[in-house]
Amino acid sequence: DGGITQSPKYLFRKEGQNVTLSCEQNLNHDAMYWYRQDPGQGLRLIYYSQIVNDFQKGDIAEGYSVSREKKESFPLTVTSAQKNPTAFYLCASSNSYYNEQFFGPGTRLTVL
């Protein structure tokens, strides 16, 4: 089955730690995205990537970093510089023309 996987489902971070969230897709989509969702809110774009080895900052990129070494993979690192990282993180991918974005199941990050 084609789809998007994210791991882990739940993640706990201590103050000062960097953590990496995994996102993999087998839909053969070129574009991939990372969003953050806070309780009762819409989604906000963190980073996105059109092709391998290229990515752009979204609206709330500070404190986050990404890489795109393979078409299928777009990991997100939440660094210690992100002061309020507790949120639900969603990865998405899209076909190039319609930009219809398909979402993974999400990772819920909690800072202890």
Added chain:
Amino acid sequence: ELKVEQNPLFLSMQEGKNYTIYCNYSTTSDRLYWYRQDPGKSLESLFVLLSNGAVKQEGRLMASLDTKARLSTLHITAAVHDLSATYFCAVTPLSGIQGAQKLVFGQGTRLTINP
């Protein structure tokens, strides 16, 4: 800066009734998307509206787009409990390019349908 606003933000209705969710956006766009989110879950794509006057229907849900008014509607017909969820609209800024483009989301409409 593109802003997307939905109303109402909360909607409680009875089964069998009809209602409409509105999505307004602030700058020119020709692509609008509707998503559904169940509590604690990810987003599910419902509709992609790509041109002025576009109308799409799936079951009891129908979405339309008026690019001149910068307005999309999601109409629910004869609501059933299974449609209880949060519904988001999202808009891509008009850029004239294809490929990866950001989506700007509305705040979401939390819909509760009571038996």
